Amino acid sequence: MSMLVMAAIMAFLHHLAAFTVVSTLAIEVALFKPPLTLVQARRLQIVDSVFGISAGLLLVIGMGRFHFEKGAAYYFHNPFFLTKFSLFIAAALISIYPTLLFLSWKQDIKAGTAPTIDPVKVRKARMCMMLELTAIVGILFCAPMMARGL
Numbered sequence: 001m002s003m004l005v006m007a008a009i010m011a012f013l014h015h016l017a018a019f020t021v022v023s024t025l026a027i028e029v030a031l032f033k034p035p036l037t038l039v040q041a042r043r044l045q046i047v048d049s050v051f052g053i054s055a056g057l058l059l060v061i062g063m064g065r066f067h068f069e070k071g072a073a074y075y076f077h078n079p080f081f082l083t084k085f086s087l088f089i090a091a092a093l094i095s096i097y098p099t100l101l102f103l104s105w106k107q108d109i110k111a112g113t114a115p116t117i118d119p120v121k122v123r124k125a126r127m128c129m130m131l132e133l134t135a136i137v138g139i140l141f142c143a144p145m146m147a148r149g150l
Contacts, residue, residue: 084142091135
C-alpha cells in the first residue's frame with residue numbers, strides 16, 4: 001500500500017476518533033443533569049468509557065500520522081501543533097475529575113440504585129466538561145493553521 005493511501009487512511013481514522021471524542025463529550029454534557037436515574041448513570045459510565053478509548057486512539061493515531069506525513073520534526077517545531085497538543089493534554093487531565101466521579105458510582109449502580117451526587121461535585125464536573133469543550137474549540141482553531149504550515 002502506498003504512503004499516500006496510508007496517510008489518507010490514518011487521516012480518516014484520526015478524524016473518526018476526533019468526532020467520537022466530541023460527540024461523546026456532548027452526550028455526557030446532555031446526560032449529566034442530576035438528579036440522575038439509574039439508567040442515566042449507567043449510560044454516563046458507558047459513554048465516558050467510549051470517550052476515554054476514543055481519546056486514547058486519537059492520540060495514538062495522531063502520533064502515527066507523523067510517519068506517513070510530514071514527520072515529527074515538522075510537527076514539534078510548529079507552534080500551532082504544540083498549542084493543539086497542549087490543549088489536548090490539558091483536556092485529558094481535566095477529564096479525569098468527571099471520570100473518577102462516574103466511576104465512584106459503581107457500588108450504587110451494582111446495587112441497582114441511582115447515585116446521589118453532592119451539588120459541589122456536580123458543579124465541578126460540569127465545569128470540567130465545559131473546559132474540555134473550550135479546549136476542543138482551541139484545537140479546532142489550531143488544526144487548519146498547523147495543516148497550512150503557519
